Amino acid sequence: MTFLFSLCIGACIGDVLLVWLQNNEGWNIALSISSTAILVGLFVVSLGYTKFRNRIPTGSPVTKILNVLVATFRNRNVDLPSNSEDLYEEKQVCNNNKSIFEDLERLQLTTQFRFLDRAAIMSTVTTGRKLCTVTQVEEVKVLIRMVPIFASTILMNTCIAQLQRFSIQQGVTMERKLGSLEISSASVPIIPMAFIVILTPLYDRVFVPYARRFTGVETGITHLQRVGIGLVLSIFSMAAAAIVEIKRKDIAEEYNLVHANPHISPLPMSVFFLGFQYFIFGIADLFTFVGLLEFFYSQLLKDFGPWVLL
Incomplete structure (x- = not known):
């Protein structure tokens, strides 16, 4: 949970600060800040190198x-x-x-x-x-058993690609003003990130303890149940995206703005309508991402021992 929370905080900073810098100061400034941040992150990680528990792999x-x-x-x-x-x-x-x-x-x-x-x-x-050896054979079996779980991430990442690319193009054609402030369409992905930042502590501190009382499972629900809930919610997110797109196209045809320049004549439809699909997908990503991460770690611990966690 801490990893996901930190990841989303960084994404929020990127979607707001770096997008504003690249639009107003230039791409070179934004990319330089990104490179510097990565170098600082590597330096911080290297400071704890002597404290890591690590078993050097042998063979390929x-x-x-x-x-x-x-x-x-x-x-x-x-x-x-x-x-x-x-x-x-x-x-x-x-x-x-x-x-x-x-x-x-x-x-x-x-x-x-x-x-x-x-x-x-x-x-x-x-x-x-x-x-x-039998152990080598069983290691291959473990990998085969995880193939369907790996495959489920393909579906999830397909939804992410749609929201992070096509929805930005949608946002370009829509009304992006919030009062006197005009929002960049590239900053639209901050909506699911903001939802995840808010929902992650609630999930960890409220939902998990409450669910644990009924299920008896330490994590509230099992890892695969988390993944399943996330995949189901992603269906509703894509359905909401389809409804918004149908509405957007109907408005474009109604006002004869199908071929209009969106920077001159944006559609009379707020970009925040995209928030519905982002909100649902934010919850889906919270369940699926954390569920997959903890599932893979739990399987490695069970089958190969605690040394795999470094």
């Missing part, structure tokens, strides 16, 4: 995945053994009651995607071919 994960897939294909005609003990796994060797390989994480064999277990059949090993 891509190579390990390919080894499992190649071994599975090579053994595609081999029958799976009925006893899981016939599958290869590195054995722990004890020395003075201390395991030499105690720092190695091992995963238990599962029954899902059993065809991948062929990569660890010991009877098929030949000279020059490296045998895959």
Whole structure:
């Protein structure tokens, strides 16, 4: 939650301050400030480098995945053994009651995607071919199980792209004055960011404790339930966007402003009508983004141990 809150605060500053600077002072000023901010951020992160918990990776994960897939294909005609003990796994060797390989994480064999277990059949090993372990096979299974979750982010990011690009073009054609102040269409994305900044503390301090009483889940609702709620809300956000666009086009035709210059003759429709779709999507992003982030971390902790968090 803290990460999302900080991310949205930065986005709000960018949507207001940097957009104003690039429109009034020039792109070079805005881009210079952005570059400086990134350098300062890297410097701050580097200050805590000695305090990070880190386990240096050994080998390439891509190579390990390919080894499992190649071994599975090579053994595609081999029958799976009925006893899981016939599958290869590195054995722990004890020395003075201390395991030499105690720092190695091992995963238990599962029954899902059993065809991948062929990569660890010991009877098929030949000279020059490296045998895959059960842990390596299970790591590939974990990755496959997460593919549908990764795929769900494609849908969410499609909605984000629509709101951050097409809605800005909508805003250019609409009335953007708030009293004597004229709002830049590039600042329109501040609407969902502002909603998230407001809703994040409420979600963390009000919704989660309240929901925990009924569900018994530490996070109020499960991570995947959060993702599901966010995806459903994104549907309503896109529906609101469609309704606003239909209304915008009807007004353009009614006032014969379809081909008019929006800077000279903007539509008599306030840009704040876009706030409906942004408000709904702000809530959706709050659920989905946090749910996905915590889900991936929780799965890594469960399957690979706490060292993955650095």
